[in-house]
Amino acid sequence: MPESSVIHDIGYQRYTGPRLGRGAVFGAIYVHGLRAAYGFGRSAKAKIFPWLVFGIVALVAVILAAVRAQLGTLPLNYIQFADAMSWLIIFFVAIVAPELVSRDLRSGVLPLYFSRPLRAADYIGAKVAAMVTAVWILLAGPQFIIFLGGAFTTKTGMSGVWNEIEDLLPAWGYSLIWALLFTGIGLLIASLTGKRAFAAGGIVAVFLMTTPVFGVLSILPSSTAQDLAGLASPMTLVSGVGQWLISGANTGMRIGEFGPVYAIEVVTLIATCLLLLLARYRRVASL
Amino acid sequence: MSLIVTQGLTKTYGTQVTALHDLTVAVEPGIIGLVGANGAGKSTFIKIMLGLIAPTGGQVRVFDIDPTVDPDRVRAKVGYMPEHDALPPDVSAAEFVTHLGRISGLPRTAARERASEALRHVGLYEERYRQIGGYSTGMKQRVKLAQALVHDPDLLLLDEPTNGLDPAGRDAMLALIQRIGNEFGISVVVCSHLLGEVERICDSLVAIEGGRLLRADRISAMTEASEVLAVEVSEGTDELAAALEALELPVTRDGRLLLVPLTQEATYDHVLRVVADLDLPLHRLDQRRHRVAELFATRETADA
Numbered sequence: 001m002p003e004s005s006v007i008h009d010i011g012y013q014r015y016t017g018p019r020l021g022r023g024a025v026f027g028a029i030y031v032h033g034l035r036a037a038y039g040f041g042r043s044a045k046a047k048i049f050p051w052l053v054f055g056i057v058a059l060v061a062v063i064l065a066a067v068r069a070q071l072g073t074l075p076l077n078y079i080q081f082a083d084a085m086s087w088l089i090i091f092f093v094a095i096v097a098p099e100l101v102s103r104d105l106r107s108g109v110l111p112l113y114f115s116r117p118l119r120a121a122d123y124i125g126a127k128v129a130a131m132v133t134a135v136w137i138l139l140a141g142p143q144f145i146i147f148l149g150g151a152f153t154t155k156t157g158m159s160g161v162w163n164e165i166e167d168l169l170p171a172w173g174y175s176l177i178w179a180l181l182f183t184g185i186g187l188l189i190a191s192l193t194g195k196r197a198f199a200a201g202g203i204v205a206v207f208l209m210t211t212p213v214f215g216v217l218s219i220l221p222s223s224t225a226q227d228l229a230g231l232a233s234p235m236t237l238v239s240g241v242g243q244w245l246i247s248g249a250n251t252g253m254r255i256g257e258f259g260p261v262y263a264i265e266v267v268t269l270i271a272t273c274l275l276l277l278l279a280r281y282r283r284v285a286s287l
Numbered sequence: 288m289s290l291i292v293t294q295g296l297t298k299t300y301g302t303q304v305t306a307l308h309d310l311t312v313a314v315e316p317g318i319i320g321l322v323g324a325n326g327a328g329k330s331t332f333i334k335i336m337l338g339l340i341a342p343t344g345g346q347v348r349v350f351d352i353d354p355t356v357d358p359d360r361v362r363a364k365v366g367y368m369p370e371h372d373a374l375p376p377d378v379s380a381a382e383f384v385t386h387l388g389r390i391s392g393l394p395r396t397a398a399r400e401r402a403s404e405a406l407r408h409v410g411l412y413e414e415r416y417r418q419i420g421g422y423s424t425g426m427k428q429r430v431k432l433a434q435a436l437v438h439d440p441d442l443l444l445l446d447e448p449t450n451g452l453d454p455a456g457r458d459a460m461l462a463l464i465q466r467i468g469n470e471f472g473i474s475v476v477v478c479s480h481l482l483g484e485v486e487r488i489c490d491s492l493v494a495i496e497g498g499r500l501l502r503a504d505r506i507s508a509m510t511e512a513s514e515v516l517a518v519e520v521s522e523g524t525d526e527l528a529a530a531l532e533a534l535e536l537p538v539t540r541d542g543r544l545l546l547v548p549l550t551q552e553a554t555y556d557h558v559l560r561v562v563a564d565l566d567l568p569l570h571r572l573d574q575r576r577h578r579v580a581e582l583f584a585t586r587e588t589a590d591a
Binding site: 014018021032112 | 334337339340358359360362363365367369371372373374375376377378382386387389390391392393394397401404408434438439467470471472
């Protein structure tokens with residue numbers, strides 16, 4: 001025993017204070033996960049990538065806001081902005097998802113979690129919520145920068161600000177769909193391996209592989225095939241839903257009359273990912 | 288009230304593997320050794336007590352709570368130290384133990400205070416802000432112990448706590464466990480495949496082999512005096528044996544020792560008189576004690 005053990009004589013004290021329930025524990029994992037996503041409470045190295053991505057997205061937003069202040073027109077609307085950032089979101093997901101789940105798998109801490117009053121659903125639910133929030137902030141924060149730029153330079157007073165808000169709120173909802181779908185897919189892949197590099201590579205690979213499928217389908221001669229091509233890739237899938245739900249989204253996606261199909265697929269895909277994650281952690285929780 | 292009670296506890300995996308077979312045992316608070324070879328079913332037993340896996344048959348109660356029905360209430364009172372590596376390398380021990388304190392339901396400040404306390408008790412106060420990745424094996428074992436203590440449990444389940452430690456580290460860890468059991472008022476179940484070390488610190492012992500209960504009792508009962516007298520003389524062992532046999536005492540030889548069953552009060556006197564008559568140099572004459580290791584006599588020779 002090291003020398004420090006000689007100052008052991010302050011005896012052991014029992015804890016008599018409050019013990020919080022599962023809700024508070026969920027909150028603790030959620031906050032811990034959200035902080036970890038942006039590298040807080042981690043080494044400087046862990047902060048580089050998330051903040052690099054966030055910095056680029058924010059910079060684009062600032063440039064867009066500046067361009068509008070000068071020219072009066074927005075080169076990309078809120079929805080197009082989110083779509084244009086899709087590859088950055090994928091990189092962000094590929095960094096954050098392994099940070100949130102692969103890390104715990106690799107270090108073997110899960111038995112320490114699951115020997116406490118906590119269920120598999122609490123653990124993975126808090127992780128999903130943390131990551132959805134992190135991805136949403138990545139989009140919604142810069143969207144808010146664009147909004148501020150528009151609101152402060154509007155020439156039509158309060159009604160101009162109100163118009164901006166009416167554009168911003170659906171866009172925030174749209175960003176939430178991005179966040180939910182990409183979190184579901186990202187965490188599911190990351191939960192399969194303890195090796196961060198494999199998890200990150202796997203996530204990028206999945207998104208990378210679906211893009212050419214969309215490319216091929218979208219140049220087929222059949223117009224129905226072209227309308228449905230967006231279903232093949234997560235990115236175009238979300239764009240399709242935006243196109244259907246939000247008037248004036250102008251995502252450039254051809255969805256024809258198949259808007260509901262896109263919506264159903266998004267919901268099913270998100271639900272499937274979350275259920276598979278839960279099933280996976282039910283197994284892991286029994287050690 | 289008994290700490291842990293099981294009734295016919297059975298766990299099978301598929302049809303082939305029986306991890307626990309009809310285990311019926313009642314354990315009183317204190318330091319309890321759970322000994323058995325690797326694969327004897329110790330870890331399975333612990334996981335059932337934590338409500339992590341459900342038994343195939345039988346009942347189990349910890350603090351009179353059924354962990355299969357109400358695992359959260361059991362887990363709130365139990366601290367678990369797993370056998371394998373369970374620590375992230377890139378955070379400090381203070382941060383890590385605080386986080387797990389919060390997972391146990393402690394409020395933020397309480398978790399931080401208790402984490403410092405727990406780390407102080409395991410002897411890692413000075414080093415607690417260093418990253419765990421730079422710790423020695425012994426220090427990592429202490430962090431694992433600290434995280435099991437952070438929420439002030441009433442029972443610690445320690446799975447092979449001395450794994451991978453050098454002899455000095457082993458002694459320190461065992462001393463720490465003994466302190467926790469005796470001074471902190473926390474019951475401890477220590478799992479080990481090393482009988483010798485558990486025997487040193489435990490009040491009672493549960494020995495299992497191949498998922499079956501070998502014996503469960505207090506250490507004092509296991510080592511109590513037996514009804515055999517051991518005699519050792521420096522020379523003339525053969526003469527002594529012959530003389531005792533002449534008195535119709537059934538003598539058996541165990542190396543340099545002669546063992547004489549203590550059937551009546553007079554046996555002592557008979558033996559003494561014979562030794563005196565033959566004028567042999569008497570080395571020892573005592574009542575033999577049972578050794579805990581006799582439980583595993585067959586297995587230990589097989590291992591050696």
